[in-house]
Amino acid sequence: MKNLSLINKIVFFINNVFALLFLASFVIPYISPKSFPLLSVLSLTLPFLIFSHILFILYWWIIGFKKQFLLSAFCILLAISFSFFPYKFKEKIVISGNNIKVMNFNVRLFNRYKWIVDKEIPSKITAFINKNNPDIIAFQEYYPTKDLLLKYPYKYVELKGKNNDFGQAIYSKYRIVNKGSLNFKASANNAIYIDIIKNNDTIRIYNIHLESFGIEAKNVDLGQLDESKSKKLLKRLTTAFIKQQAQVEQFLAHKNSYKYKTIVCGDFNNTAYSWAYHKIKGTLKDTYLEAGKGFGKTYSFNKYPLRIDFILVDKKFNVNAFKSFDLDYSDHEPILATIGL
Numbered sequence: 001m002k003n004l005s006l007i008n009k010i011v012f013f014i015n016n017v018f019a020l021l022f023l024a025s026f027v028i029p030y031i032s033p034k035s036f037p038l039l040s041v042l043s044l045t046l047p048f049l050i051f052s053h054i055l056f057i058l059y060w061w062i063i064g065f066k067k068q069f070l071l072s073a074f075c076i077l078l079a080i081s082f083s084f085f086p087y088k089f090k091e092k093i094v095i096s097g098n099n100i101k102v103m104n105f106n107v108r109l110f111n112r113y114k115w116i117v118d119k120e121i122p123s124k125i126t127a128f129i130n131k132n133n134p135d136i137i138a139f140q141e142y143y144p145t146k147d148l149l150l151k152y153p154y155k156y157v158e159l160k161g162k163n164n165d166f167g168q169a170i171y172s173k174y175r176i177v178n179k180g181s182l183n184f185k186a187s188a189n190n191a192i193y194i195d196i197i198k199n200n201d202t203i204r205i206y207n208i209h210l211e212s213f214g215i216e217a218k219n220v221d222l223g224q225l226d227e228s229k230s231k232k233l234l235k236r237l238t239t240a241f242i243k244q245q246a247q248v249e250q251f252l253a254h255k256n257s258y259k260y261k262t263i264v265c266g267d268f269n270n271t272a273y274s275w276a277y278h279k280i281k282g283t284l285k286d287t288y289l290e291a292g293k294g295f296g297k298t299y300s301f302n303k304y305p306l307r308i309d310f311i312l313v314d315k316k317f318n319v320n321a322f323k324s325f326d327l328d329y330s331d332h333e334p335i336l337a338t339i340g341l
Contacts, residue, residue: 021042022079025042025049027039028042028274086295087294088292102135102138104138105139106139107140107143108332112143126150128325158181158192168190168192170194176196189211192207202260209266213269248275267308267332277310285313285317287319290319291337292322294324296324308332
């Protein structure tokens with residue numbers, strides 16, 4: 001520190017603050033939102049914190065390879081070691097005859113209210129799904145439209161919303177022998193499930209849509225937030241986190257009563273660094289971590305990439321492939337996992 005200029009001392013102080021915030025993020029998955037809701041908000045910033053440490057490393061190298069870079073280098077090493085780093089460099093693809101392909105897609109009501117200036121969204125989604133040919137599709141923000149022309153022999157649709165006109169659906173190529181809804185209270189969101197038969201084996205597929213923050217990216221300018229707006233934003237975030245906790249606890253009580261193989265799909269409206277994800281994942285495998293490549297982005301908030309949609313599978317399954325897509329058919333991106341049975 002003695003050999004640093006005043007400017008570099010200030011930079012190193014900021015570097016330390018960001019390092020402490022990063023280290024604090026490791027306890028987020030273990031502290032319930034009801035206990036410390038503001039800490040849960042920190043989980044949304046973790047990709048930014050990790051990226052900031054890359055910038056700090058570059059800064060210390062550019063000004064003369066200062067040893068202060070070791071602080072951020074340590075943070076990056078921790079991020080990689082604990083699967084916190086938001087980028088996968090290698091993918092996994094295994095050719096196997098006994099696979100099941102599972103897709104998750106928040107379709108935003110198939111563009112019912114014309115958020116996207118394209119009248120062909122339902123037909124484009126139909127063509128996309130037919131091309132990739134998943135065996136199971138979990139839809140969130142599903143709206144029953146005649147323009148979705150999918151030839152699946154089995155499906156389960158559960159509608160909620162103010163007028164009971166949108167909700168969730170699961171389409172399946174395999175016979176559905178059981179189905180149900182958890183019916184989250186005081187929420188348009190929900191969790192549904194089906195049981196299918198595959199190779200004389202019963203598999204349960206959950207489709208979860210946790211409470212949304214109710215924040216439109218186009219209505220939030222982070223550079224224009226004053227104290228009043230910031231407080232309102234934090235209140236909305238913490239309220240949603242607390243509601244998510246109740247929904248996760250209800251889901252886990254239901255899931256833990258089922259003893260057979262399980263696949264969990266959904267839009268968690270939260271990141272892989274959150275308490276909600278940590279609890280839902282449990283001993284399940286995250287298909288992106290097992291076989292994915294790249295950022296795995298499923299949602300952009302003012303160009304800020306987030307992975308909030310997931311396919312988690314029983315540890316008895318192998319994950320043979322994972323793919324995320326870059327489309328303009330919804331505000332979310334679909335993901336597809338190939339699971340070896």
